[in-house]
Amino acid sequence: EDIPNIGIASSGGGYRAMVACSGYLHAFSNTGLLDCVSYMAGVSGSTWAMSQFYSPLANASVDTLKNHLSSRIHTHIANLSNFLAVLNASRHNAKILLHGIIQRYYQQNGSVSLVDIFGMLLGGTLLTKKVIVDIQKDAQEEEYSESISLAEDLPTHDSGTIRDEGGEEVKPKVLHKNEIKLSRQQRYFEDGSLPMPIYCAVRHEVNRPGITKTDTLSSDLNEVKENEVEEKETKKKKKDKENEKREKENEETKDEENKEPKDLYQWYEFTPYEMGSEEINAWIPIWSFGRKFEQGKNTQRLPEQSIGVLMGMFGSAFVASLAHFYQEIRLLLPESAILKADEMIASYKSSVSTIHPISPASFPNPFYQMPTKVQSKDDEHEEILRSENLVSSQQIELMDAGMDNNIPFYPLLRKGRDMDIILSVDSSADIQDAPHFDRAEGYAKRRGIHGWPRGAGWPKKKETDPTEINRAKPKYSLNTCTIFSSHSTETTAEDKDSLKTTFPENTNPITLIYFPLIVNNNYDPEFDPQTTEFCSTWNFVYTKEQVNKLHGLSTANVKDNIEKVRKAIKDVWARKRDERLNKKYD
Numbered sequence: 183e184d185i186p187n188i189g190i191a192s193s194g195g196g197y198r199a200m201v202a203c204s205g206y207l208h209a210f211s212n213t214g215l216l217d218c219v220s221y222m223a224g225v226s227g228s229t230w231a232m233s234q235f236y237s238p239l240a241n242a243s244v245d246t247l248k249n250h251l252s253s254r255i256h257t258h259i260a261n262l263s264n265f266l267a268v269l270n271a272s273r274h275n276a277k278i279l280l281h282g283i284i285q286r287y288y289q290q291n292g293s294v295s296l297v298d299i300f301g302m303l304l305g306g307t308l309l310t311k312k313v314i315v316d317i318q319k320d321a322q323e324e325e326y327s328e329s330i331s332l333a334e335d336l337p338t339h340d341s342g343t344i345r346d347e348g349g350e351e352v353k354p355k356v357l358h359k360n361e362i363k364l365s366r367q368q369r370y371f372e373d374g375s376l377p378m379p380i381y382c383a384v385r386h387e388v389n390r391p392g393i394t395k396t397d398t399l400s401s402d403l404n405e406v407k408e409n410e411v412e413e414k415e416t417k418k419k420k421k422d423k424e425n426e427k428r429e430k431e432n433e434e435t436k437d438e439e440n441k442e443p444k445d446l447y448q449w450y451e452f453t454p455y456e457m458g459s460e461e462i463n464a465w466i467p468i469w470s471f472g473r474k475f476e477q478g479k480n481t482q483r484l485p486e487q488s489i490g491v492l493m494g495m496f497g498s499a500f501v502a503s504l505a506h507f508y509q510e511i512r513l514l515l516p517e518s519a520i521l522k523a524d525e526m527i528a529s530y531k532s533s534v535s536t537i538h539p540i541s542p543a544s545f546p547n548p549f550y551q552m553p554t555k556v557q558s559k560d561d562e563h564e565e566i567l568r569s570e571n572l573v574s575s576q577q578i579e580l581m582d583a584g585m586d587n588n589i590p591f592y593p594l595l596r597k598g599r600d601m602d603i604i605l606s607v608d609s610s611a612d613i614q615d616a617p618h619f620d621r622a623e624g625y626a627k628r629r630g631i632h633g634w635p636r637g638a639g640w641p642k643k644k645e646t647d648p649t650e651i652n653r654a655k656p657k658y659s660l661n662t663c664t665i666f667s668s669h670s671t672e673t674t675a676e677d678k679d680s681l682k683t684t685f686p687e688n689t690n691p692i693t694l695i696y697f698p699l700i701v702n703n704n705y706d707p708e709f710d711p712q713t714t715e716f717c718s719t720w721n722f723v724y725t726k727e728q729v730n731k732l733h734g735l736s737t738a739n740v741k742d743n744i745e746k747v748r749k750a751i752k753d754v755w756a757r758k759r760d761e762r763l764n765k766k767y768d
């Protein structure tokens with residue numbers, strides 16, 4: 183009971199996050215840190231890395247995962263020549279790739295969305311292994327470059343083979359249908375040797391009459407105008423300099439009551455066991471997601487949803503890049519395909535402009551006609567309210583969780599998981615300005631979660647002191663690893679000038695170990711993924727050398743700080759031991 187409960191929260195960020203996540207996993211594994219982790223939550227690009235890690239593509243081997251990524255992401259996911267080569271390589275490939283789309287076609291009453299197409303293309307690229315037909319070695323190795331490679335067509339042959347980046351003659355083979363299911367990932371961690379993966383998505387609760395208990399949902403801070411208003415209110419509150427904790431809490435409550443209702447995001451978890459949300463206290467077996475439900479009962483039998491389709495939903499923020507790519511190749515398609523694709527693009531643009539910030543994926547709603555009120559099973563008997571919009575709709579629309587928070591803290595803060603330490607892997611763009619920590623702190627307050635370290639995250643920007651204008655400043659105000667410790671059950675400080683907090687008995691303080699993906703002078707002072715061209719969020723083409731470069735950086739960020747991490751874990755263990763012994767002898 184003294185052993186710390188540790189979880190990983192890995193951010194989104196497209197291929198950059200996917201490759202970086204694989205690098206951090208590699209370092210965690212080689213240093214023994216991964217053996218200590220119970221859960222791994224991912225958003226967007228990190229979920230793509232997790233999907234491949236917990237599959238026969240990598241067989242939970244960090245070395246194999248790196249090699250697989252190096253061999254697969256040198257061609258754009260929307261490269262038609264490459265996709266058709268994979269599709270035509272065998273009847274098996276065509277059957278598996280089209281199965282998910284056909285299933286989605288019937289789930290959506292005869293239509294497919296751009297998110298579904300994105301998932302199919304993503305699966306065709308990432309969930310494919312190569313079978314070497316004729317090994318050829320290229321005498322000249324490609325030099326490392328920081329420019330974005332063009333997605334040129336790969337040479338294809340009538341035999342269904344392609345020539346990969348290394349010059350090898352290979353035949354692409356998509357995973358077997360039983361290998362592309364989330365439920366099949368249980369075998370990799372059920373013995374406790376690896377953390378349980380948690381894939382995250384959010385539901386956009388649009389502000390309409392009938393929505394209840396908004397305090398149980400995560401506020402949508404992505405609206406630009408609302409952001410400006412909230413920033414002004416926050417600055418005003420800080421200037422008030424309230425000293426008493428209770429007065430501050432009352433003021434926040436009053437402000438919350440006076441605010442106009444806003445759109446909200448509700449977090450949903452997908453694990454190899456179940457799908458659902460702690461906020462509505464409702465769960466279904468993962469193999470049943472995609473089936474029709476009514477009043478909590480399954481009304482049809484269908485195969486489990488393909489992981490490729492789910493990967494498209496987890497990273498649906500990137501569907502915009504697919505829509506842009508379509509405009510470039512539109513005239514190259516057959517007329518019948520253009521008509522259908524134009525209809526799909528029009529539907530996507532309408533949804534984005536009038537309802538949602540990004541296009542969601544629509545599935546049969548497993549919570550259709552469930553009670554709007556239910557008592558939780560814990561000792562507090564909290565009343566859980568489900569919005570009328572949710573339980574009255576036959577469809578549930580889910581999207582990229584990065585729209586609310588690009589770092590998935592929320593699943594690890596759930597009651598019952600009792601995290602002592604969270605390893606936060608942040609591969610976000612504009613990393614110093616992103617509001618991930620502020621949102622997590624606000625979520626902890628609303629949900630009554632104790633122990634979040636006050637002031638965690640990047641230091642707030644202050645007005646420049648005229649005397650320091652000419653003084654050299656570091657590019658980033660945090661290092662490649664920063665530890666934020668909490669000794670509190672609440673997110674308020676002892677006084678206005680202190681970040682130190684105290685806590686009463688029966689608490690679970692959280693230690694946050696933060697790994698931002700920034701330049702590491704010990705690794706390469708000239709390589710900064712925040713500014714390097716090929717590390718752009720929207721780049722879907724990486725050479726083998728670029729994969730090695732980014733993978734090496736994230737690995738170095740862990741290895742350079744491993745002693746600091748070990749000390750933090752040991753300190754938490756010692757605190758828990760001392761608390762147990764003190765209680766024993768009281």
